[in-house]
Amino acid sequence: MCLGVPGKVIEIYGDDVMKMGKVDFDGITKEICLAYVPDIQVGDYTIVHVGFAITKLDEKSAQESLALFREMGLLAEELGEEAEEETHEIPG
Numbered sequence: 001m002c003l004g005v006p007g008k009v010i011e012i013y014g015d016d017v018m019k020m021g022k023v024d025f026d027g028i029t030k031e032i033c034l035a036y037v038p039d040i041q042v043g044d045y046t047i048v049h050v051g052f053a054i055t056k057l058d059e060k061s062a063q064e065s066l067a068l069f070r071e072m073g074l075l076a077e078e079l080g081e082e083a084e085e086e087t088h089e090i091p092g
Contacts, residue, residue, distance in 0.1 A: 003049075003069075003074065004047040004048065004049040004054060005025055005047070005048050005049075005065075005069065005075070005079065006025075006045055006046070006047055006048075006057060006061070006062035006065045006066055007023035007024055007025040007026075007030075007032075007045065007046060007048055007062070008023065008024045008043070008044070008045050008059075008062070009021050009022075009023055009034070009040055009041065009042050009043065009044050009045070009046060009053075010022050010023065010024050010029070010042065011042065012034065012040070012041070012042055014034075016038070017035075018033070018035060019033070019034040019035050019038065020032065020033055020034060021034045021040075021042075021053075023046065023048060023053070025048075025066070025075065025079055026066050026069075026070065026075060028075075028076075028079045030048075030051075030079065031051075032046075032048050032051060032052065032053050033051060033052045033053065034046075034053045035052075036052055036053060036054055037053045037054070037055065037056055039056070040053060040056055044056055045057050045058065045059055045061075045062035
């Protein structure tokens with residue numbers, strides 16, 4: 001399943017051609033392409049789909065959506081949190 005997940009922009013870098021940033025999804029931070037939302041600023045919330053920020057939204061809507069994702073158990077699934085944890089395991 002691929003959903004648009006809300007997150008908070010915590011860092012912006014790159015240039016106008018390839019604007020990138022770090023987005024915090026309720027404690028999970030990912031590098032995201034911000035090229036489709038050129039007016040986005042640090043502290044803004046955005047909807048992210050397959051690694052691309054696709055729209056800006058208000059904090060209240062973002063928090064409500066994140067709460068629903070947590071309640072349904074979809075946040076870690078959508079962000080690949082479990083897969084990342086598996087890649088960090090060191091074979092014994």
